[in-house]
Amino acid sequence: MRGALVIAGKDLRNIFASPLFYVIAGVCCIAWTILFIVSVAAFLQPQMQMMSGADGMNLHFTVFAKHISLVNLVMIFAVAAISMRLFPDEKRQRTFDLLLTAPVTATDITLGKLIAGTVTAWALVLVSLLYPLSLVFWGHLDWGPLACSYIGLLLLVACYVAIDMFTSSLTQSTVVAVILALIFNVLLWFLGAAADASESPLQRQVFEHLNVSTHYVNFLKGNFSVSGLIFFATVVFFFSFLTQRVVESTRWR
Amino acid sequence: MIEVRELTKNYGPHKAVDRLSFSVKKGEVVGFLGPNGAGKTTTMKIITGFMPPSAGSVTVAGFDVFEDPIEVKKRIGYLPETPPVYGEMTVESYLKFVARLKGVEKSKLSAQVERAIEKTDLGSVRKRMIQNLSKGYRQRVGISQALVSEPEVLILDEPTVGLDPRQVAEVRKLIKDLAGHHTIILSTHILPEVQATCERIIIINRGRIAAEDSLDGLSRRMSGSARVHVRVVDMKDSVVGDLRSTPGVQGVVARGGGVIEIDTDGSKGITPKLAERVVTAGCGLLELREERINLEDVFLKLTTSEENQNKGATL
Known part of the structure; x- marks a missing residue:
């Protein structure tokens, strides 16, 4: 564990000393900002408010859910770009030899890389949290669903990091x-679609459990699901x- | 300190190392000499725990490399062929990282980094990024990295490659200074390098040990001295003492089967004098042969004759 840290x-x-990370972060922020402004402006139009009945529209579902879905989409690319250097850089600079001859295990090396990737990706996700938080002065925020959907987002992003x-x-x-990385990330979303193609009920059930969007939408709706x-x-x-x-296999290949 | 027994490594059908056995005592500096592709790097990688052998065993400080790899790795500083440096780190932060990775305690960390920087003379570039350093400096950072955890064993794979002559001399001096505190194995295909730094030499070729000798033995050969092989019918004890007292003789070894090996300083007329002594002792001289060789010859002879033998075997 010491080695991993x-x-x-x-x-x-x-990562944080390299320009690449800031370029990625900058591009992400541009995309988020544009969509966020557009959806907040749409939310504020009087006819939209009228259509939704007496209680007014729900900020969480009309603005934040859209924003979080975009963050998810952007992270598919951003995490791929962040993680692409985790191992290839070590191999190209021959520093992998250093790690493999140091008193650390393959598990330590993997865990270290996972922690580094996850912390970086989560830092970006936390930047995206500033957008919903910026509305705290002007409107009423539903803290429960917002927190829950961000927990879901963080978990999902951790999956991308592990895959990438x-x-x-x-x-x-x-x-x-x-x-x-991009192929794998996108495939993760299509895994659940196999449920429609399967005939046996058991197979169907298995694929429904593997459906990322079911789990993700649950979190987005504010249901913290253990499954x-x-x-x-x-x-x-x-x-x-x-x-x-x-x-580990680099030792005997 | 290091025990290598019957070490074999196959890459598919190719045998990179073939039943290699040797041992290195604490504080010794051993040179690994051999042509390219002889199996030097493979042997070193196995000792460092980088990869497992196909057969045989290696123990370092009493720990088996494959049962206790972590214990072994704690005790080894390794410089691979290409120095394993991160271009985007500064020299100082890189050395700190390696020290932490090797498990150096916090309280000793900065002192040991300072020492490594000082020993490899990197003080002037400590704040520079490694990617902006010249090849020679990078090589020195690589050596520094191997030293920083103050390991008992140092394994250096061609430590002077890419250095200019002055730096080569400095690195050789550094290795000599390190001898005694550390047990060192270094590989090279440059002959004078071995002579300048090592106490014992292991010449390997085609994955096997072709010769093993002390530096004294080799430098005697290098200084143009000669060895005289004598074979007699009747070995008498008195003849050995007789030969030993002959001026110009450095050492006499009586082997089985009536063979006597005499190391001489190669001075003129010594061989006839030796012949005379053997004859007067009445041993019945059968054969007397003079060998005059230097290290280059030893190296070439050992590495090419093996090759021919192998060719013969496959035919």
């Missing part, structure tokens, strides 16, 4: 890593396990 610390320092860390461990090239938590944790664990095997 040392590696994570080094990676974090290098795995794809980056497979190759020496950042380009291959980023392309594989969702377990699902996301399983994805993170599964891909971290695969990465650990890949790291």
